Amino acid sequence: MSKSERPSRLFRNLNAKVASIPMILTALVVFVGGTAWTVLYSFTNSKLLPRLNFVGLDQYYRLWATPRWLISIENLLIYGVISLVFSLVIGFILAALLDQKIRFEDTFRTIFLYPFALSFIVTGLVWQWLLNPDFGIQGVIRKLGWTSFAFDPLYNSSIVIYGISIAALWQGTGLIMCLMLAGLRGIDEDIWKAARVDGIPMWKTYLFIIIPMMRPVFITTLVIIASGIVKVYDLVVAQTSGGPGIASEVPAKYVYDYMFFAQNLGQGFAASTMMLLSVMIVIVPWAYLEFGGRKRV
Amino acid sequence: MRYKLLTAALAATAALQFAGPATATDLEVTHWWTSGGEAAAVAELAKAFDATGNHWVDGAIAGSGGTARPIMISRITGGDPMGATQFNHGRQAEELVQAGLMRDLTDVATKGKWTEVVRPKSLLDSCTIGGKIYCVPVNIHSWQWLWLSNDAFQKAGVPVPKDWNEYVAAAPALEKAGIVPLAVGGQAWQSSGAFDVLLAAVGGTDTFLKVYKDKDAKFAAGPEVAKVFKAADDARKMAKNTNVQDWNQATNMVITGKAGGQIMGDWAQGEFQVAGKTAGKDYTCLPGLGLNEVIATGGDAFYFPVLKDADKSKAQEVLAETLLDPKTQVAFNLKKGSLPVRGDVDLNAANDCMKKGLAILAKGAVIPWTDQLLSQDSQKQKEDLFSEFFAKPEMTVEEAQKRFADIIATAD
Numbered sequence: 203m204s205k206s207e208r209p210s211r212l213f214r215n216l217n218a219k220v221a222s223i224p225m226i227l228t229a230l231v232v233f234v235g236g237t238a239w240t241v242l243y244s245f246t247n248s249k250l251l252p253r254l255n256f257v258g259l260d261q262y263y264r265l266w267a268t269p270r271w272l273i274s275i276e277n278l279l280i281y282g283v284i285s286l287v288f289s290l291v292i293g294f295i296l297a298a299l300l301d302q303k304i305r306f307e308d309t310f311r312t313i314f315l316y317p318f319a320l321s322f323i324v325t326g327l328v329w330q331w332l333l334n335p336d337f338g339i340q341g342v343i344r345k346l347g348w349t350s351f352a353f354d355p356l357y358n359s360s361i362v363i364y365g366i367s368i369a370a371l372w373q374g375t376g377l378i379m380c381l382m383l384a385g386l387r388g389i390d391e392d393i394w395k396a397a398r399v400d401g402i403p404m405w406k407t408y409l410f411i412i413i414p415m416m417r418p419v420f421i422t423t424l425v426i427i428a429s430g431i432v433k434v435y436d437l438v439v440a441q442t443s444g445g446p447g448i449a450s451e452v453p454a455k456y457v458y459d460y461m462f463f464a465q466n467l468g469q470g471f472a473a474s475t476m477m478l479l480s481v482m483i484v485i486v487p488w489a490y491l492e493f494g495g496r497k498r499v
Numbered sequence: 500m501r502y503k504l505l506t507a508a509l510a511a512t513a514a515l516q517f518a519g520p521a522t523a524t525d526l527e528v529t530h531w532w533t534s535g536g537e538a539a540a541v542a543e544l545a546k547a548f549d550a551t552g553n554h555w556v557d558g559a560i561a562g563s564g565g566t567a568r569p570i571m572i573s574r575i576t577g578g579d580p581m582g583a584t585q586f587n588h589g590r591q592a593e594e595l596v597q598a599g600l601m602r603d604l605t606d607v608a609t610k611g612k613w614t615e616v617v618r619p620k621s622l623l624d625s626c627t628i629g630g631k632i633y634c635v636p637v638n639i640h641s642w643q644w645l646w647l648s649n650d651a652f653q654k655a656g657v658p659v660p661k662d663w664n665e666y667v668a669a670a671p672a673l674e675k676a677g678i679v680p681l682a683v684g685g686q687a688w689q690s691s692g693a694f695d696v697l698l699a700a701v702g703g704t705d706t707f708l709k710v711y712k713d714k715d716a717k718f719a720a721g722p723e724v725a726k727v728f729k730a731a732d733d734a735r736k737m738a739k740n741t742n743v744q745d746w747n748q749a750t751n752m753v754i755t756g757k758a759g760g761q762i763m764g765d766w767a768q769g770e771f772q773v774a775g776k777t778a779g780k781d782y783t784c785l786p787g788l789g790l791n792e793v794i795a796t797g798g799d800a801f802y803f804p805v806l807k808d809a810d811k812s813k814a815q816e817v818l819a820e821t822l823l824d825p826k827t828q829v830a831f832n833l834k835k836g837s838l839p840v841r842g843d844v845d846l847n848a849a850n851d852c853m854k855k856g857l858a859i860l861a862k863g864a865v866i867p868w869t870d871q872l873l874s875q876d877s878q879k880q881k882e883d884l885f886s887e888f889f890a891k892p893e894m895t896v897e898e899a900q901k902r903f904a905d906i907i908a909t910a911d
Contacts, residue, residue, distance in 0.1 A: 249876065250594035251576060264909075269902070270883045335742070357742060359891055443744070445685045447890025448883055462569035464879035465594070 237478065244471035252467055261472035271473065274451045277363045281452070282431040284367040285374065289427055290420075292371065293378030298408060300379070301386045311383070315376035322373065326440025329369035330356065333441075356442055359449035366441055366450055373437075374430065378423055385419030386412065421492075432481055453477050524814040526582030528801070529558035529574075531567035532835075534747075536769035540835035544637075547827040553814045556582075565688075575600050580804035582811055583818055588625045588636050588800035589870035595802075596633050602803040602812075607819050608632045616823070618842035619863065621796050625871045634800040635822045638837035641794040641856065642696050642764040642868065645785040646771070650756040651678045662789030663700060666760065667733045673759045681737035682749035682758035687886035689746055691878075693762040694731050694885050695869055699795070700788035701730045704866055711872040716908035720900060728896045728903075734762070735889050753782070762788070768852055769836040778851040786855055794859045797868030798837065877910040 247257045265271050296314060300307055317325065332338045335354035343351045355365030389412055397407040413420075435454035438444060444451045453473060461470030526548075532541045538559070545555035558581055560567035568591065571584050575595055586592045595601050608614070608623075617623045617636060626634040645663065652659045652669065655676040660666040670680040683689055699707040702723055710719050718724065741758070743749050750770045752758035761767065768784075776782055787793050801822060803815045821827055828839040833848055838856050846857060859865075869878060884906065888899045 249874070250572065251598055268880075268883075269887070443686070445687075445744075445886065445890060447887040448687075449887075449890065459879065460876075462572075463565050464876045465572075465591075465874070466876040466879075469876070 240471050241475050241478075244468060244475045246468050248467040248471070250465040250467070257468075261468045262476075264469065265472050265476065270448050270451055271453070271456055273448055274453045274456050277450060278431070278434070278452055280363050281367055281370070281434060282428075284364070285370055285431055286424075286427055288367075288371050289375050289378045290423065292375050293423075294382050294413075296375070296379040297382035297386055300383055311380070314379050317373045318376045320373065322434075322436040323440045325369050325373045326437045329365070329372070330441045333365050333368075357446060359446050362442060362446065362450040366438060369441060370430075370434070370437055374427070378427070381419060381423050381426075382416075385416040388419075389415060428484070432477060523552060523554040524810045525554045525556050526811060526814045526818060527556040527558045528583045528585075528818070529560060529567070529571050529581045530585035530799075531560050531562065531564050532585070533559050533561050534769075535773065536834060536836060540831050543830040543834055544822065544827065547821050547824065547830070548818055551817050551821060553817055555818075575804050580806060582806065582815060583801050583803050585799055586634070586802055587797060587870045588622065588634055589797070589868070589872075590625075590874055591870065592634070592802050593628065593874075595804075596628050600804055601633050602805050602815065603631045604633060604635065604803065604816075604819055605631045607816050611820055611823060613823065616841050616843060618840065619796055619860070619865045621865065621867055621871075622798070622840055625867070626800060634802045635819050636798060636800045636840045637822050637828075638832055638835060639794070639796050639798045639840060639860070640764055640766060640837050641786075641797065642692050642762075643699060643787045643793060643795060644696075644765055644767070644852075645760055645762055645788045646750070646753055646767055647760040647783040647785065648753045648756050648758065649781055649783060651676075651753075651759045654678065654756065655759075659783050660785075660789070662785065663697075663730070664790075666788075667730075667737070669759070670733075670737050678756070679738070679740045679752065679758040680760070681734055682741050682743070682752040682761045683734070683738035683889060684741065684746050684749040685744040685886075685890075686746065687882035689749070689763075690889040691882040691885040692764070693734060694727075694881075696762050696788065697730045697734065698724070698727050699793060699866060700790045702727045703791055704793055707866060710907060711869055712867070714907050714910050716904045719907040720904035724903070725896075725900060728900045731885075731888070731899075732896050735892070738889065739892065765836055765838075765852070765856065768850075772836070772850075784852040784855065786859060792859055793864045793866050794838075794856060795868035796865050797870050798840075874911050877906060880906045 243252050243254075244261055245258060246253060246255050247260070248255070300310060304310075320328075333340075333354065333356045335341065335352075335357060340351060340353045343353075355361045355368070393411060393415070394407070397411060402411075433454055434452055435458065438450055438452050438455055442450045444455060454477070457470045457473045457477065459470075460466050460473065464470075528544075530541060532538060541557070541559070545557060548555040560570055564587065568586070571581070571586075572595065574581060575584075576598075580600070592601065613623060613632070614620075622636040622639070623632065626632050626636060645666070647659055647666070649659055651673060655669070655672040655678060657669045657672045660669050666680075673680045683693055695707075695711075698710065702710075706718075706723050706727070709715050710724065737759075741749060741752070743752065746763060746767070747770055749758070749761050750763060750767045751774075753761045754771060754774045754776060768778075771778070771782055778784060801819070803819065806812050806815065823841065825841060825844045828841055829844050829846065832839045833846070836853070838853065838860060839846065842861075846853070849857065869881075873881070881903075884899065884902055888894055
């Protein structure tokens, strides 16, 4: 009996296994295969066309000696911290406010979520105009009489990345709010009642009871925000195209520009490999803690 | 024999097909000429090609060359080549040629005696790789122009300058009158191009060639080039209130008198023409910034990817001949505002600035341009440096020059 049971494990649910073959192949060939190919060619001096002419770590030495790449990394860090912190905090506060059984909740939810329906390109253009010193916010306030008012983040090298973050927050916070709201709605009413009976103030209930209970929602949100941070490209292109000068460059734009404008595939591949590596540095320890820990339980 | 009859019948139909006017072979031509004047110029090429009994299928790609080139290259390398495609002649398509993806046009060139008619010779040289000719130059675009608004200088109460040094001296007066002395748009290629023009004008032809042709990094770090960086620093200070992105917006500042001048290629002339301005009266053009009257022989050329279809290959040859035809050259270049690549055509309709350009060309005061001398990779690094230099006043001249020399040291 036991002998005949063993193969059945492999063939159990055969239909499902056959059906998932295309996806497995896609994942292996396109994602893993493509990644491996990119990493391999990042050690070559490929220019316009990929060529297997190895030059060791030369592309990486050049990459880390390039001011534009260093600025890109710095910008990504600033942008990442800002979007992570602010979209979580603002998203959660908005969700908590909407959760107070207010009137017209649907209307507010729609208003807050609406920017998410716009692409980054449109968002970028809208905010490019809003932040334009002659036509945008600064222009309007100056026309109202406050002539010394200055607000032109997109034309100031040292704060341009914050101007881009504003647009990103405007676009993305609505979605985070909706995710948080769904999480809040998933909390049992009885928890609230119990907290009220114990006389715990509302902010304490949120901070110490509700938020820890929403852990899965926070993790989902974190993954969504983080992937958005690393791949930010179109917003920058639409808003500043990397300017003024190279003050708002981001790594994804470096990769694209060097692969296609500069016709230097090797350099572009080296930069994209570094992007992959930085994602791995964040993801791997987290995945280990998250999934590796479960076995011990 | 039946077999022979069949062949004869086939041959007859084939002959009929070739004889009839309906033999038009469609040939897709990709390019990035999409602005008003450019589109009108392309229409001239299409008209001339259609007149040969073939059919020009227009494959315009919007955006600039930077957007269009990756699309063209990926079509050629991806196995879906077009019939012909624009590039700036020089090194942009070098690797495609080396990979055997572009068609050798030497036979057509010998038949059309291109080596004799194309002027200056360097144009054809940059189409030549390993002794074979791979592209057809269609025009000469030169960067070395300073466009000045006569109105702006009148308003500031100073005479219109005759060279770069007078212009720099007049800058404070312009600023006092509320005019931006120099318009430089935010796109990276504009600041980088302006520096190259300064290098050729302030530094002189030899300096230019020593840096970009010989790639002498020690020289690029030396006092001769330091002088050019000093001029670039002046330009940066004069341009600091520009606040526009696109080159034609910057040109528009000059047209409307909001800016004193702009360093820009001769394509800016089309904008002045569209605005109804007259050279000499409303605006002044100074080739070589009035210091060193040279013209760089950059420009556009057509490359022909290798095709399997025999009819299309034949049509490619016809197109190559048509592009260099004297009549096509005149019609195209008048609309485009560029200079023709043949010396034997009549350009009476040209305006003052174009005539200045033609005179310099006739004198042979030409230099090769960076498209011909540097790889796209080095060009991009240079663009990154100068867009940072122009946007960041804290960046010192010494630091910029040091980084420039580093780029030249690794340039290819």
